[in-house]
Amino acid sequence: MTRNKGADSVQSEASAVNAPRMTDKDFERFSEFIKREFGIKMPPSKKTMLEARLQKRLRALCMNNHAEYCKFLFSPKGLESEITHLIDVVTTNTTDFFREPKHFEMLLSSVLPDLHKRTNRPIKVWSAGCSSGEEPYTLAMVLSEFADKNSAFDFSILATDISREILQRAVNAIYSEDKVEIVPMALKKKYLLKSKDRKKRLVRIAPELRKRVDFRQLNFMEPFPFRDKKDVIFCRNVVIYFDRPTQNRLFNEFCLRLVPGGFLFIGHSESVSGMNLPLRQVAPTVYQRI
CATH class of the missing domain: 3.40.50.150 (Vaccinia Virus protein VP39)
Structure with missing residues (x-):
């Protein structure tokens, strides 16, 4: 079945509106962990970016919000299985052949x-x-x-x-x-x-x-x-x-x-x-x- 671009756009906007929001407390825990484990700075200005990038992980794990993901991440089992995915979430892989x-x-x-x-x-x-x-x-x-x-x-x-x-x-x-x-x-x-x-x-x-x-x-x-x-x-x-x-x-x-x-x-x-x-x-x- 073919869907028009207008329908896709409406669904995308609806998904963004319905996406769970990250609390300041959860962001602080994430940013402290990311800084400690990977050395990467995660100032408050990065909250929206991190919130958006974690949406895919929430869907993959069938979780409703970032607090649930946070609880899972900081459990022994969760940390072992999720650490590689979190690395991919917070790192930027922008590169090209013959760059500079x-x-x-x-x-x-x-x-x-x-x-x-x-x-x-x-x-x-x-x-x-x-x-x-x-x-x-x-x-x-x-x-x-x-x-x-x-x-x-x-x-x-x-x-x-x-x-x-x-x-x-x-x-x-x-x-x-x-x-x-x-x-x-x-x-x-x-x-x-x-x-x-x-x-x-x-x-x-x-x-x-x-x-x-x-x-x-x-x-x-x-x-x-x-x-x-x-x-x-x-x-x-x-x-x-x-x-x-x-x-x-x-x-x-x-x-x-x-x-x-x-x-x-x-x-x-x-x-x-x-x-x-x-x-x-x-x-x-x-x-x-x-």
Whole structure:
């Protein structure tokens, strides 16, 4: 049966009107928990956003209101089963291939030549807060292109995110054709595989790139489970969601995991100004470990 847009709009508006509202008390409990467990700031201005995003969980669990969900979440059984869903509710997974392209231009033109000249081992790269995989696969393309032109160059990429669901999408490495439109044609032909069903308009990252990326789950509020040092760390538009003390701690953690002379790339909305870090700025939002 076909329904007109007017009917859909009326139903949508009715659903919004009838949706349960979150009390200030419940929001305070949620925000304190989210800050403690994930380090993510949840000021009062985020109440409407959180209220709306939790509607799907209320429906999935057949719950009538946020107080009921709150009671379930803070029970031992509820916390164990619901924590991964709550992570997906409060995190923002906005990313694109070749996002902030000047970073990748600098990586290819100066950072990789410098690292290749100074070391004879494989280069280690970390994409921290990798979301659905666009950033680490972009890195894999750029590093593979450099490897094709420079003998004896090898690399590995670690990609981490707090959300297991989004990591699974990254591992699957399937994207819409619209999503990869920004990828240069030469790289599309080389590293993207089109779906056999052309009606689906999907592509998948080629196996030789997928095997270059090791995806792991990581909550920045917990101890980092790896100790090996990296040559390049991309952590862009991630720490902006944390308070300043947490940002300071995280940037210090990144510095500890950078080799001397290694490079840290951050987002253009982020800053290390005022922090006592062993870094020198080499370009806007690009720093080198000293």
